[in-house]
Amino acid sequence: MQAPIDISFTMLDQYSRCPACFYMRQVLGLGExxxxxxxxxxxxxxxxxxxxxxxxxxxxxxxxxxxxxxxxxxxxxxxxxxxxxxxxxxxxxxxxxxxxxxxxxx
Incomplete structure (x- = not known):
């Protein structure tokens, strides 16, 4: 059995606050x-x-x-x-x- 998708509350919260910021952090790997x-x-x-x-x-x-x-x-x-x-x-x-x-x- 394969484990479910790996996503956290923090990731969902980041996306809901600012999709562009989410993209930069999660997709591009840029951070503070x-x-x-x-x-x-x-x-x-x-x-x-x-x-x-x-x-x-x-x-x-x-x-x-x-x-x-x-x-x-x-x-x-x-x-x-x-x-x-x-x-x-x-x-x-x-x-x-x-x-x-x-x-x-x-």
């Missing part, structure tokens, strides 16, 4: 200049997004869902990857590195 608060919020959002997907995928596949420890471990890997990427500089590289690590440990 990073700040500490934005980077921290982004990491938290990424960790929760990963957790939701991992939970959904486990449900679809009939596996045990991830626990809070898996979420905490993913968050730590994401934070460490962000630091290695230069703090708040390249958040995308940090997310990719943490995502790769998360995929290997599931």
């Amino acid at each position: 200049a990073p700040t500490t608060a934005l980077s921290t919020g982004g990491m938290i959002h990424q960790a929760l997004e990963w957790y939701g997907r991992a939970w959904r995928d486990a449900d679809v596949e009939g596996d045990d869902p991830p626990d809070a420890g898996a979420l905490a471990a993913f968050g730590r890997r994401l934070f460490d990857a962000q630091l290695r990427a230069g703090g708040e500089g390249d958040a995308a590289r940090g997310r990719r590195a943490a995502g790769d690590a998360g995929a290997r440990r599931r």
Whole structure:
């Protein structure tokens, strides 16, 4: 069974507020200049997004869902990857590195 389309409330909210902004962020991959608060919020959002997907995928596949420890471990890997990427500089590289690590440990 294939998992449903991957869309979040945030994406729907962004589109309803400004379709052009949504296009620039989601399709073109452009974003705001990073700040500490934005980077921290982004990491938290990424960790929760990963957790939701991992939970959904486990449900679809009939596996045990991830626990809070898996979420905490993913968050730590994401934070460490962000630091290695230069703090708040390249958040995308940090997310990719943490995502790769998360995929290997599931």
